[in-house]
Amino acid sequence: MKAPIDVELNNFRDPSTAWLGNDGKWRVVVGAQNGDEGKVILFHSKDFVDWKVDSTPFFATDNTGVCECPDFFPVSIEGENGVDTLSDRQDPNFVRHVMKISYLSRLHDYYFLGNYNALGDKENFVPDVKFTGSSSDLRYDYGKFYASKSFFDNAKNRRILWGWVNESDAEQDDIEKGWAGIQSIPRQIWLDKNGKRLVQWPIEEVEKLHDKHVSITKQNLLSGSTLQVSGITASQVDVEVVFEIPEVENAEWLDPNGVDPQILCSNKENGSRSGKIGPFGLLALASEDLREQTSVFFQIYKTPNRYVGLMCSDQSRSSLRENLDKTTYGTFFDIDSTQNTISLRTLIDHSIVESFGDEGRVCITSRVYPSLAIDKNAHLFVFNNGTQSIQISKLNAWSMKQAQIGYEGNIACV
Incomplete structure (x- = not known):
């Protein structure tokens, strides 16, 4: 595959997984740029050897720079099953299509839902909405998550997503460790029933690592209260909690137009500032005295025409160490006015905190690199700093066993 003349040669890379069309031709998309315009270029081949480029960009965005690691795949309109890109079931009444782009200029993975036009000589992807560069753009993950790729698992009829999670410490730390960056927990992805966004959830195989289990049910959290989750290894744990929230009509007012949720989360002072419904959530990798903590929490708001939740992950007190990236992350998501519960699942593994809010609609x-809250000195708490009481409807937490890496049965994989 050769770069077309209107693409910068040093920014032409990252071919996608190939898919086979109804016409018997293979197709691949490749990331590119021309000036400040990001492009996704389509190639097709009859024999997987000789490739021809489509003269019209398959997808393009202005003022974004190179489109790295493009991923393109169908998602079923109904149900959680994946759809194979080799399938001929490309009927728009059955599937939508997803274009994922890793924008190097932003180091985030954005995705677009839209329609795949495969008729005639010119094929392209038409997104439902254009890229805006604002917090309204859809992302797989609103924290550290980049250069992801997905694949179709034919054995279980699902699509699995894997992303790169880079470090938050200094380059010298990486040199001393001898490595930098890890892969996320594999996630199954599917289209939300409202058709507006994707849902992600840790694949079921993660549950094979579950060890000691504790649970809490029907526990009230009064305003300003904190409850420790004991009996598990808090430095390596899978915890899922369902909060029962008071009537959303009692939520405080917010006009989200022009509001950056990440900045709003940063102003929450580790979830300590009281709202009406929230902040409430988890304190992960916390020291006993709470000097170190990574706070993952929600707050509910009433807006001019809907209710929204704010999900935050606050690293500002994650470590006593200096010279770390302690950025606080956040995003808005819609709340059903009839909804009286909200869920949070968090997987904690020493330096990584992966959180799935509202049943995986936001991630x-x-x-983080705590110096006090490590190994047996790490603690896990549930908290509520809102003025209204919150109830833990149910909480389940499991210590996690070590994964066996590089082994299948008794045969070592090289």
Whole structure:
């Protein structure tokens, strides 16, 4: 595959997984740029050897720079099953299509839902909405998560997503460790029932690592209260909690237009500032005295025409160490006015905190490096700093066993 003349040669890379069209031709998209315009270029081939480029960009965005690691795949309109890109079931009444772009200029993975036009000589992807560069753009993950790729798992009829989670410490730390960056927990992805966004959830195989289990049910959290989750290894744990919230009509007012949720989360002072419904959530990798903590929390707001939730992951007190990236992450998501519960699942593994809010409709991944809250000195708490009481409808937490890496049965994989 050769770069077309209107693409910068040093910014032409990252071919996608190939898919086979109804016409018997293979197709691949490649990331590119021309000036400040990001492009996704389509190639097709009859024999997987000789490739021809489509003269019209398959997808393009202005003022974004190179489109790295493009990923393109169908998602079923109904149900959680994946759809194979080799399938001929490309009927728009059955599937939507997803274009994922890793924008190097932003180091985030954005995705677009839209229609795949495969008729005639010119094929392209038409997104439902254009890229705006604002917090309204859809992202897989609103924390550290980049250069992801997905694949179709034919054995279980699902699509699995994997992303790169880079470090938050200094380059010298990486040199001393001898490595930098890890892969996220594999996630199954599918289209939300409202058709407006994707849902992500840790693949079921993660549950094979579950070890000691504790649970809490029907526990009230009064305003300003904190409850420790004991009996598990808090430095390596899978915790899922369902909060029962008071009537959303009692939520405080917010006009989200022009409001950056990440800045709003940063102003929450580790979730300590009281609102009406929230902040409430988890204190992960916390020291006993709470001097170190990574706070993952929600707050509910009433807006001019809907209710929204704010999900935050606050790293500002994650470590006593200096010279770390302690950025606080956040995003808005819609709340059903009839909804009286909201869920949070967080997977914690020493330096990584992967959180799935509202049953996986919003995700935030963080890298943290506590100096006090490590190994047996790490603690996990549930908290509520809102003025209204919150109830833990149910909480389940499991210590996690070590994963066996590089082994399948008794045979070592090289």
